[in-house]
Amino acid sequence: MTAAPTAAAASKSFRTAGGRVFNFNAGPSILPEEVIKQIQEDIWNFRGSGYGILEHSHRAKFFDDLLAETFDAVRKAGEVPANFKILFMTGGATSQNYIVPMNLVTDRNTQVCDYLDTDYWSGRSIEDAKQAGFTTHAAFSGKDSKYTYIPTDAELKYSDPSKLAFVHMTSNNTIYGTEWFRDPAVPAGVPLVCDASSDIFSKPIDYSKYGLIYGGCQKNIGTTGATIVIIRDDLIERCDKSVPRMLQYRTMAKEESRPNTPPHFAIYTVCLMAKWITKQGGVAALAQKNKDKVAPIYKAIDESNGYYKGHSRPDSRSWMNITFRLGSEALEDKFLKEAAAAGLDGMKGHRATGGVRASTYNAFPAEGCRALAEFMREFQRKNG
Amino acid sequence: MTAAPTAAAASKSFRTAGGRVFNFNAGPSILPEEVIKQIQEDIWNFRGSGYGILEHSHRAKFFDDLLAETFDAVRKAGEVPANFKILFMTGGATSQNYIVPMNLVTDRNTQVCDYLDTDYWSGRSIEDAKQAGFTTHAAFSGKDSKYTYIPTDAELKYSDPSKLAFVHMTSNNTIYGTEWFRDPAVPAGVPLVCDASSDIFSKPIDYSKYGLIYGGCQKNIGTTGATIVIIRDDLIERCDKSVPRMLQYRTMAKEESRPNTPPHFAIYTVCLMAKWITKQGGVAALAQKNKDKVAPIYKAIDESNGYYKGHSRPDSRSWMNITFRLGSEALEDKFLKEAAAAGLDGMKGHRATGGVRASTYNAFPAEGCRALAEFMREFQRKNG
16 A cells, blocks of 8 residues: 655655655644554454454453553553543543633632643633633733743743642643743642643653643544543542533543543554554653654754744744744745645644644654755755 | 454354454444445555545545535435534533533523433433433433333323423433334424434434434444534524533534544544445435344244343334343353354343343344344254
């Protein structure tokens, strides 16, 4: 099965080891080719059961084993400590915008939820919490500076700690291409909640700083359908029992993430990805790989004499999403079209920023990043 | 890729056309083998894009086209009229237990939600609505008669129609093995809501009788991860705007089911299944097939002189789940073990009923039903 992309207009055509196109999509996004091949086998006949994983009951032994294995594999890959519980929920990270306050705010009338607003998505978290009836405060807002950087602790202005239900941050900012490489200081005893949808398990996490970490699985650790929630034990039972049962973390914790039919195929995919991460040497090794692999792309920006303009301030540059613009929209269109024809696909920037966005999550190979850097230099040479 | 099941202890071994085991699981459950083969191809390279469907962005052209195609295919396969909108949500049918009242109850203090309690799952719907703060009333309860039958209209005792927000029913009862083959009468103007998780698109639906039909997709029309909601236009905007945005039907309708990253692989699978249903001749043809294919199993029960005791009253027998018991639990264990060894897998009854349950959804082939009937007769001969 060889890739047959649209006709290549460019002089050179880049392909993965498996002969496919390099997929720079922001998510759902690239999976390791060995993982895809495993899925191809398993959807026909899972572990000798005689039928495929898509068809397996979530209450029978094969899935009992798989689920236990997934929790173990995720704990190992993500180095999750024993005082945190791993949950699989649905509705995407966006649904956590109301589920987090529903579970962590114990008094809507007096408590405030603080947000570090570093991206479109953190802005969305604020809007959604407000819409669902919670009081919110932006302890930092990067909106006016167009979300170009990650703030210092001195820039964070929290609400009165006695009223604070939690502080929320977004660790990697997919749209603007900035990323947190340190943990923000928060008032003592206040849980720090992190939307890690786009960098979860791409680098080590210091769990002692966090109360809750969540993310969609479709970027770094799987595909769509499951939301991972990693929650500290003391927060599981915090919510009022009037919250709909299916939205309570306690239900998910108690029922091992299957109070009803869970998104079992998405969970299975996370299991494969967690094992793949461990096989790569774990999150510390992956972090080094992720950092190294994007260096050629940032170098191509920096050495372009302003031909490519990076959005992020250099000290805040993401290893997951590299965003830049060219001199005009027409030139950007040409860049994207020729890149796609050369086997470098999925780089159209988000509508909020325009331009180019190269997403380089865990499964994205270094060869693809080198290919993009080469393409960028060649494109500049021809169109400079 | 030939199935390699556990060692066959029985004299005869049954296999599907593709050489796999017959999978009688209650859900997630069997998919057509041609659909699985299509998925195997598409997860490597989807429609010549150069990468797989699991890796495709939900905001790019390939998925734009696929989503539009899915809505069309589902509308065609399910014969969904123009005044109903098709939505894909998450959280399974169980999450609709609170989402339905959140969207259809306009005054929690005065309105009542009526339920036709014909199964464990309808009982669960009542419990969940109550837990989430809604007033419920069972207009019928089959609990005392152990859920053995579908009531007549004369048995339904509704609340005062002026206070009724909706009437809820469960069209097929997976655990007890009964099924509605007519539409219950409800007070004029009151929307009838149907949990059709286990019989959706297995037979025609008279949409004029319903306001909202929903179901998990993992039994008759796909796999886990997506919940289908088919809602009449006038109900979409009924809910209060203080309901969390992601739980409002209006959000899903307005955003074409992707206000955020949707469960795109689950939706893709529904697309394949909808096309497969149409290829089978549509829901009317499938209904006839489904009815015909289970007849040999019910015949084996009826001709067993009480060796197999069906749970459902004959007039309420489901075409989707056939439930019966044998003389003792030890005999049931033997039956299940030997059946599995003979290639008839996944028939352990739900813990609420025990015994045997054979699930025979849309994709389950008639050969498998005939094989089970043959196995039942042979088992009785040997162990009678």
